Amino acid sequence: VIFYLLDLLGVAVFAVSGALAAGRAGLDLLGVVVIAAFTAVGGGTVRDLLLNRHPIFWIADSRYLAVIFLASLLTVAYMRVLPMPQNAFLVVDALGLALFALSGAEIAETVNASAVIVVLMGTMTGVAGGVLRDILTGVVPLVLRRDIYASAATAGIVLYLLLQAAGVKHSVAFGLGMACVVTIRLLAILWNWQLPTFHFT
Amino acid sequence: VIFYLLDLLGVAVFAVSGALAAGRAGLDLLGVVVIAAFTAVGGGTVRDLLLNRHPIFWIADSRYLAVIFLASLLTVAYMRVLPMPQNAFLVVDALGLALFALSGAEIAETVNASAVIVVLMGTMTGVAGGVLRDILTGVVPLVLRRDIYASAATAGIVLYLLLQAAGVKHSVAFGLGMACVVTIRLLAILWNWQLPTFHFT
Amino acid sequence: VIFYLLDLLGVAVFAVSGALAAGRAGLDLLGVVVIAAFTAVGGGTVRDLLLNRHPIFWIADSRYLAVIFLASLLTVAYMRVLPMPQNAFLVVDALGLALFALSGAEIAETVNASAVIVVLMGTMTGVAGGVLRDILTGVVPLVLRRDIYASAATAGIVLYLLLQAAGVKHSVAFGLGMACVVTIRLLAILWNWQLPTFHFT
Numbered sequence: 001v002i003f004y005l006l007d008l009l010g011v012a013v014f015a016v017s018g019a020l021a022a023g024r025a026g027l028d029l030l031g032v033v034v035i036a037a038f039t040a041v042g043g044g045t046v047r048d049l050l051l052n053r054h055p056i057f058w059i060a061d062s063r064y065l066a067v068i069f070l071a072s073l074l075t076v077a078y079m080r081v082l083p084m085p086q087n088a089f090l091v092v093d094a095l096g097l098a099l100f101a102l103s104g105a106e107i108a109e110t111v112n113a114s115a116v117i118v119v120l121m122g123t124m125t126g127v128a129g130g131v132l133r134d135i136l137t138g139v140v141p142l143v144l145r146r147d148i149y150a151s152a153a154t155a156g157i158v159l160y161l162l163l164q165a166a167g168v169k170h171s172v173a174f175g176l177g178m179a180c181v182v183t184i185r186l187l188a189i190l191w192n193w194q195l196p197t198f199h200f201t
Numbered sequence: 202v203i204f205y206l207l208d209l210l211g212v213a214v215f216a217v218s219g220a221l222a223a224g225r226a227g228l229d230l231l232g233v234v235v236i237a238a239f240t241a242v243g244g245g246t247v248r249d250l251l252l253n254r255h256p257i258f259w260i261a262d263s264r265y266l267a268v269i270f271l272a273s274l275l276t277v278a279y280m281r282v283l284p285m286p287q288n289a290f291l292v293v294d295a296l297g298l299a300l301f302a303l304s305g306a307e308i309a310e311t312v313n314a315s316a317v318i319v320v321l322m323g324t325m326t327g328v329a330g331g332v333l334r335d336i337l338t339g340v341v342p343l344v345l346r347r348d349i350y351a352s353a354a355t356a357g358i359v360l361y362l363l364l365q366a367a368g369v370k371h372s373v374a375f376g377l378g379m380a381c382v383v384t385i386r387l388l389a390i391l392w393n394w395q396l397p398t399f400h401f402t
Numbered sequence: 403v404i405f406y407l408l409d410l411l412g413v414a415v416f417a418v419s420g421a422l423a424a425g426r427a428g429l430d431l432l433g434v435v436v437i438a439a440f441t442a443v444g445g446g447t448v449r450d451l452l453l454n455r456h457p458i459f460w461i462a463d464s465r466y467l468a469v470i471f472l473a474s475l476l477t478v479a480y481m482r483v484l485p486m487p488q489n490a491f492l493v494v495d496a497l498g499l500a501l502f503a504l505s506g507a508e509i510a511e512t513v514n515a516s517a518v519i520v521v522l523m524g525t526m527t528g529v530a531g532g533v534l535r536d537i538l539t540g541v542v543p544l545v546l547r548r549d550i551y552a553s554a555a556t557a558g559i560v561l562y563l564l565l566q567a568a569g570v571k572h573s574v575a576f577g578l579g580m581a582c583v584v585t586i587r588l589l590a591i592l593w594n595w596q597l598p599t600f601h602f603t
Binding site for chain 1: 432
């Protein structure tokens with residue numbers, strides 16, 4: 001049940017991130033909610049479609065949509081009166097990324113996908129929502145060009161798989177994988193780590 | 202059979218809207234047909250994928266594609282010789298939106314989705330085609346930032362569900378739901394209604 | 403087995419094309435691999451989702467992902483030291499397009515789709531990866547506005563279907579269909595063929 005609560009928290013965090021992006025693009029109230037929803041459940045939806053898991057998780061359980069709706073409205077209300085708590089948000093976003101990546105990997109494991117697919121599905125669950133958010137608000141997806149973001153998710157999932165292969169208990173491996181994602185992500189922000197970029201002409 | 206004809210009319214209307222957007226972006230003849238097709242069947246395709254309904258409606262019935270093809274060519278031919286009949290088009294577009302929203306909701310009901318999902322699927326069927334059209338022609342989806350558009354669809358579907366819950370006959374509820382969408386949409390255009398927008402920084 | 407090797411070659415070619423586009427957009431190493439993957443397997447993935455074929459081909463066979471990974475890294479390494487061999491690349495890209503279009507059509511035939519759907523699925527398998535690549539790197543999909551590209555794929559598939567209907571052996575029809583796509587595509591580049599474009603206002 002703790003994972004379910006964490007999952008809802010992850011959805012709420014990504015919904016806030018989507019609502020903020022929609023605000024930056026000057027969308028109306030409906031647009032804010034829609035972008036928040038895409039950001040929060042986009043990754044998991046693509047994962048479920050690719051793995052042929054039906055019904056899609058947010059169709060089966062309406063609480064996800066309720067959380068997104070509430071989180072969007074609270075974000076709009078909050079931004080009317082207070083400035084954005086930049087640092088707090090980045091920490092919570094890192095937590096959401098870690099959670100989505102690991103739970104996405106876990107779900108891919110349940111359908112007996114190969115290790116490569118597990119890593120890929122987990123990373124995608126973590127970042128696809130943000131990519132959709134960026135496409136819908138008209139910017140080149142940031143996740144593909146800045147910071148260590150998807151790479152942090154990949155690293156954490158690989159650690160999780162290695163620990164499981166080494167016989168570590170599942171919940172411990174899950175927790176350490178998440179810690180790995182959060183740590184790499186926050187250090188990357190703190191020290192401005194970047195993967196090398198390429199400019200062809 | 203009247204609903205089937207209305208459905209084909211809705212497809213034709215959205216195909217015209219897609220062809221016009223493609224023309225504005227300066228695409229070639231093939232691009233015009235492709236964008237028209239995405240606009241016309243995009244919403245229903247995403248709905249069918251999410252609800253796991255196979256085969257997808259336009260794979261099962263080729264008449265949809267024939268209608269799109271014809272509508273695109275007629276649009277191109279028409280635009281060569283005459284100016285766009287702005288007002289007539291807006292009315293027909295409102296009718297198409299109403300039809301897609303209500304029929305999308307009805308389909309979600311047949312798979313026993315909850316009321317929230319029915320509203321969501323119906324609204325999405327109505328507007329997703331337009332969102333795809335805008336993404337493919339390189340603009341921030343208009344539906345998310347202007348006018349009462351998706352909101353009109355949502356309102357009509359809610360009315361339809363309430364009337365059904367109150368024991369009103371299905372076809373009457375369907376018709377009144379559609380009328381509600383068309384009315385709100387046209388009044389919104391006429392009086393320039395907008396939902397409040399947000400600009401965060 | 404020759405078709406399987408050709409298929410992997412097609413994946414490699416489109417991965418290179420995606421990696422080059424990612425380089426042009428200035429993405430980092432991860433972004434290069436991600437865009438390469440979308441370009442290489444995007445068309446086939448959408449085809450499999452629409453036709454309800456599970457598991458998706460690259461989930462079932464990890465070699466596709468390995469090829470994409472290798473092709474991306476080799477592209478990046480190559481571009482560091484040498485200029486792009488523009489002409490060689492265009493020829494290989496035409497081959498990849500031909501292969502994806504014909505194999506996409508063949509797969510649609512195996513699920514008893516109608517001829518229109520076969521043509522559409524084949525064309526889409528050939529071009530959807532490039533469309534995703536363009537959306538993700540922030541440009542209006544080139545395939546929709548320039549050159550004879552998707553049209554070449556469509557023409558080759560139609561020829562393939564006509565030859566089969568005329569009783570020609572399957573492998574011969576497949577080969578002639580591919581030759582048709584490659585020929586049209588290369589002549590279009592050589593002589594700068596374009597479909598007429600439309601500009602409405």
